[in-house]
Amino acid sequence: MYVFKKLMLKGYTPMIAPAIIKKFTLFGSGHLPWGEKELYKLNGDDDDAYLSATAEIPITSYFSNEILQEKDLPKKFVAFSPCFRSEAGSYGKDTKGLYRVHEFWKIEQVVIGNNDMDNARKIHEELQQNAEEILTDLGLPYRVLLMCTGDMGEPQIKKYDIETWMPSREGYGETMSNSMMGDFQTRRLKIKYRNKHGETAYCYSFNNTAVASPRILIALLENYQQADGSILIPKVLQELTGFAKIEAK
Secondary structure (H helix, E strand, O other): OHHHHHHHHOOOEEEEOOOEEEHHHHHHHOOOOOOHHHOEEOOOOOOOEEEOOOOHHHHHHOOOOOEEEHHHOOEEEEEEEEEEOOOHHHOOOOOOOOOOOOEEEEEEEEEEEOOOHHHHHHHHHHHHHHHHHHHHHHOOOEEEEEOOHHHOOOOOOEEEEEEEEEHHHOEEEEEEEEEEEEOHHHHHHOOEEEOOOOOEEEOEEEEEEEEEHHHHHHHHHHHHEOOOOOEEOOHHHHHHHOOOEEOOO
């Protein structure tokens, strides 16, 4: 609720993303064919149904086969959804605890903009600032990584990862991933915009984690646990929880 409210006040439109999605949305996002082993495909009469891995997939495809008006761009969304991942590519790493799970809840930032690269850089940095503000508000230590091409997926043209300090790991763990997709997804989904001259072009798409439930819990619990076992609640969350501390039992 805190993150949702924060981003809504910044002009982001709230959306609840579906858990079950169609194959074309995964092709559009780039999860198919490259990320197929990480997906859960539903069995049954419907051979075209998958569990969503992230809200980015259905929210971006919401505009498939549309021509938007440039004056209405960028379109900014904060989306809440369940996420399902097989984690087949992790090869059994981090399977215990909360760090790598098959089902979790996540709030995602999703933006559709025009294809002006200067504007695209501003949007990408805005998404980054939003994520860093959330961690700063929560009082959590973090670091930012500018990813090399070898650590990016096929759709991405620029990507930041944010890692948050997790004492039990004796290091930082990834909590947020901020991607500029260019027109990779929008070409596959046929999302265009029309400028003031009546000309059409493909939009650019962007996405960044706002908060994901399991990993942010690791950071909160471990960084705020006291010597007596109690856990302090960050000040920005105390209005929502109604208390300032979880007492040790």
